[in-house]
Amino acid sequence: MTSTNKKGRDAFASGLGAFAATLGSAIGLGNIWKFPFLTGSNGGAAFVLAYLLSVVLVGLPVLVAEHLIGRKMRLDAVHAYGAVVPKQGIWAAIGWAGLLSAFLIMAFYTDVAGWVFAYVFKSAVAAFGGKALGAGTFSSLAGGTWEPLAWQAGVLAMTSAIIALGVSRGIEKATKALMPLLLILLVICDIRALTLPGAFAGVDYLFKPDLSKITGSVLIAALGLSFFKLSLGMGTMTTYGSYLPDGTRIAPNAVRVALADTIVSLLAGLAIFPAVFAFGGQPAGGPGLLFNTIPLIFSRMPGGAFFTTIFFVLASVATIGAMVSLIEVPVAWMVEKGRVKRPVAACLTGTAMFALGTLATLSQSAVLGSVRLFGKGFFDLFDFVSSNVLLPIGALAIAVVAGWLLGRKPFEAELRKGHAAQPWHTKVILAFLRFVAPVLILVILLNGFGIIRL
Ligand code: PHE
Numbered sequence: 001m002t003s004t005n006k007k008g009r010d011a012f013a014s015g016l017g018a019f020a021a022t023l024g025s026a027i028g029l030g031n032i033w034k035f036p037f038l039t040g041s042n043g044g045a046a047f048v049l050a051y052l053l054s055v056v057l058v059g060l061p062v063l064v065a066e067h068l069i070g071r072k073m074r075l076d077a078v079h080a081y082g083a084v085v086p087k088q089g090i091w092a093a094i095g096w097a098g099l100l101s102a103f104l105i106m107a108f109y110t111d112v113a114g115w116v117f118a119y120v121f122k123s124a125v126a127a128f129g130g131k132a133l134g135a136g137t138f139s140s141l142a143g144g145t146w147e148p149l150a151w152q153a154g155v156l157a158m159t160s161a162i163i164a165l166g167v168s169r170g171i172e173k174a175t176k177a178l179m180p181l182l183l184i185l186l187v188i189c190d191i192r193a194l195t196l197p198g199a200f201a202g203v204d205y206l207f208k209p210d211l212s213k214i215t216g217s218v219l220i221a222a223l224g225l226s227f228f229k230l231s232l233g234m235g236t237m238t239t240y241g242s243y244l245p246d247g248t249r250i251a252p253n254a255v256r257v258a259l260a261d262t263i264v265s266l267l268a269g270l271a272i273f274p275a276v277f278a279f280g281g282q283p284a285g286g287p288g289l290l291f292n293t294i295p296l297i298f299s300r301m302p303g304g305a306f307f308t309t310i311f312f313v314l315a316s317v318a319t320i321g322a323m324v325s326l327i328e329v330p331v332a333w334m335v336e337k338g339r340v341k342r343p344v345a346a347c348l349t350g351t352a353m354f355a356l357g358t359l360a361t362l363s364q365s366a367v368l369g370s371v372r373l374f375g376k377g378f379f380d381l382f383d384f385v386s387s388n389v390l391l392p393i394g395a396l397a398i399a400v401v402a403g404w405l406l407g408r409k410p411f412e413a414e415l416r417k418g419h420a421a422q423p424w425h426t427k428v429i430l431a432f433l434r435f436v437a438p439v440l441i442l443v444i445l446l447n448g449f450g451i452i453r454l
Pocket of ligand 1: 025026027028029030031105227228229230231232236322323325326
């Protein structure tokens with residue numbers, strides 16, 4: 001956020017600033033951790049196909065809608081949705097549900113981010129000792145108690161401090177500089193993984209869909225991932241939209257963000273699955289897939305422990321950008337009316353997130369490992385409820401507000417603000433927001449929860 005606009009709110013500086021900031025929120029653990037992990041536990045290429053279709057048919061239009069509503073209202077998510085349709089304050093519910101999602105996501109996201117930071121440290125220590133990471137590193141870290149909690153607390157303290165001090169601008173710069181490096185390192189991983197004997201089974205696994213694998217729960221998981229990936233359905237992109245300058249071309253920016261984000265996920269998949277097959281591992285390796293596979297790939301290269309460290313350093317940077325955008329949703333809401341100062345809001349939010357996060361983290365250990373709600377431990381439950389329930393419902397409501405209730409004229413005026421967009425852009429985007437996205441979301445949700453049978 002580099003300048004202050006008329007109302008005294010923060011604003012992203014330029015078109016490139018808007019792209020980098022939005023991408024900074026989108027790229028994170030979703031690409032390198034969740035995409036491979038879900039692909040592996042949902043049977044491979046059929047899931048990837050459903051995910052890609054979901055990004056194009058549903059994710060992209062909703063991303064445009066969120067940026068558009070955010071910029072039009074220049075408010076945080078709760079206030080924006082409460083005021084966007086005249087006399088229908090009820091839509092503020094989208095913002096409230098978004099706050100809940102932000103807390104649920106951060107609860108498990110900071111646990112995983114803690115593992116990433118721990119891996120920086122552990123692989124650096126191993127590199128100095130001239131060794132590779134031991135095989136049991138992940139299970140003893142994630143299944144521990146104090147160790148993962150300490151990393152999680154550290155991650156949350158750092159992210160809250162970044163928000164409190166208002167230095168997200170510095171983070172954006174760091175992200176902009178380091179993101180290309182992450183891309184290069186992923187490509188190096190890809191080359192190493194793809195040249196291992198037996199690697200091509202992994203490419204088939206990722207890209208040769210077996211359509212019989214598509215079930216109701218695979219479709220919901222793919223839909224949920226497309227929202228999680230692009231930070232949609234919960235107000236993050238609405239909030240970031242409120243910082244976009246008037247001249248930003250919302251639709252082309254959204255296309256570029258979705259494209260870049262998807263490329264990063266596919267590159268991560270192209271490193272992990274070939275390696276999993278080459279090493280005779282299990283694609284359905286669960287949340288540990290990234291952490292167990294990446295060090296193995298690098299161990300087959302000179303300087304492996306060093307590269308592993310760099311990989312996790314870059315992954316932590318990407319993670320910070322996403323976490324900052326998650327915390328920003330409640331913080332922007334608290335500071336909007338000037339009742340709470342930013343540092344106070346950041347501390348309160350960070351502390352509450354840690355309280356909830358403790359449950360997620362300890363559900364991986366013996367302490368809360370046997371506690372089940374709706375058949376799931378807290379970590380899985382928070383993930384499931386946010387991605388597979390709250391984000392799709394939020395996105396559905398956003399599509400309805402933007403497509404049906406906002407009105408064609410105001411929609412078009414905002415979309416074309418500051419530049420002359422092609423008139424057909426409005427037509428196409430509105431058609432997606434009115435029909436394609438709501439119908440798909442509704443059908444996938446109802447089918448996934450067994451209310452209708454396709
Ligand atoms: N998009 C981020 C990722 O894929 C996660 C995120 C979800 C960020 C929702 C903000 C809001 O890692």
